Amino acid sequence: MSGRWRPGPKPSARWRPARSRRSRSSLPELAGKTAVVTGASSGIGAAIADRLEAAGADVQRVSRRGPVALDVSDRAAVTAFLERLDRLDILVCAAGDNLPARRLEQLTGEAWDRLLGVNLTGAFNFVQAGLQKLRKAHGDVLLVASISGQWPDLSGPAYQASKAGLIGFARAAGLELRAEGVRFSVLNPGAVDTPIMDKRPSPPPPELRARMLRAAHVADAAIFMLGLPPEAWVPELTILPTRLQALGDTWSQPPPRSE
Template sequence: MKGKVAVITGAASGIGRATAELFAVHGAVIVAADTDIDGANETLEQIKKLGEKGMALQVDISNEEQVRDMIEQTISRFGQLDFACNNAGIEGEQALTPDCSVENWNRVIDINLRGTWFCMKYEIPKMIQYGGAIVNISSIAGLIGFPGIPAYTSSKHGINGLTKTAALEYAGKGIRVNAICPGAIHTPMIDRFAGENTEDRQQLIAQHPMGRLGRAGEVAEAAVWLCSEKASFITGQTLAVDGGFTVR
């Protein structure tokens, strides 16, 4: 991937940071985007320590203009776009379907689903000339139902459908589009979800047949592999990285 350019959203921490760093390990130039610009800059510093270059951008993916500017700045500075990992997202508030507020529904859908669509809307045209690969970070909540998080579950099911549609549209044009559906990964999001309650965390772990939470680096490995030539005949797939959660 030496000399290739990768855009990573949600790159300030967790899966996004691990993915940005792993792309850099393989020689890619990194655009680290996040609403948390301090965190994105910290990621960029790690990339520079690996001997690679890139830039950090403050981007709210639910804002179409900011997403368009992110891609335009990428092309203006680096001249190309080869890979994208559309990872940014939020979990929203927990509530049963009738109790989910309109505000929570709109916010989660706007960021997770509409934001992922905005990213692809502006990434794909820049990849047409030379080809490329996109990985959307979905969730096991995009494969099965989860009570208490209707907006989040709907947004992730939507991402999987969007992934398959774009994959079909561009399969003959040199662009591959896949999604990763992580289980519970040890990230700040899971820390917020499970909180300090040890019992809740243990119950979450127990739902994974492998008996542990996943690591951000394990999802990053899958994302980089899906963008590599080793996965050159794979498109439109939803890959569960979930320790066996969805097998049962």
Template structure:
């Protein structure tokens, strides 16, 4: 497929795409993927410096925990640049924890960033999209929204995103708006570097849980997001797509531990 045919297939050439969390590992892969698809890409992040090396049409800076900051930045963006054709809600945050480590402050911070923040970004944009009569929104959720793998507060927030996706799909579909979610498993970004420094054997313990025997890459998450956002997925809305190297398909370690040697 030629570049011209690819652009025609995806229908994103010259479309304006806004990506939150643009300066992170997955965010940078998203910027690269949508740029390669011919889109005009703008980015948002908590700090301007994290986006300084990215080729972006427009840069928004806000803290997701501040409703005022979010609304001011997003409304200013819409007034200056118009309503984006695509919104990618990628920004998020978590830390490894079990239920015993979650107190009220942890719970409120993770829900504020991962769920409430995405809602505050989306609301003015989906309103503007509704008035125009078209729009595509993709949320980066997590496999933690589908099954429990620890991080209870983060998991609750990411599960909330999937419910929000369904609400948008059902109640805003009549305005030409599609909403979907991507649910990555562990993604090999720089966020893993400090964990691997502290626990050099961590990957050896993590990877056997994945049927493909590896983590997914930021580029694989970006490619799946690109598809759901594009006109190639024009009939798809209200879905949650796992991009997880098979993690949620089943538990091979359980099979090997329980059934191995019975035949």
């Protein structure tokens, strides 16, 4: 048999990078848009900001330590920052915190106010201050909540109340504003291996953290939600670590001891 009948050559290296570039290039629905991401210094917020930039968006990274240094619970500072922006197409509220002493009997009023001020009121501050720009842009709001806002776990009453509040906020605001073209979505991750895990009374061991989601997994889900065309909308998405959690269930772990 002649060599001319042999299978043809494998696709050239010139073809392969083109495929890779296409999968990583800017997304039409995100390219050129102005996005604000809170909690962008680490964890989920940083991962979402990275993905948005890779997709071609102009990203303003808000956190306590810059590049845009801001306390999300400071309403006046949030308003002043957003007033300086020419436009706002995408708002991602990923700022969040928790307390080492998180059981109800350990909570003080000050700790409760501080935690909800960051996790829940901070999101309200950004949405309220940016609402007119979001309306004008027919923009997107993505609130990063948690599976803890849907099912009881060991994250503590204050944290769970703040995340349940974000879920309710997104649902109610989405109902009010969807007819104006503003999409409100809420993303509910399960256990994610981020620095907030170090604030647990007993930080999870490495073998448990290895089974958790990575921030990049959550960011991929966020980009899917934000990158949809205007005719489509994902109001709520839950993402869980396959080998660790299921809806309505968490891994077995003894409750934290009171100090």
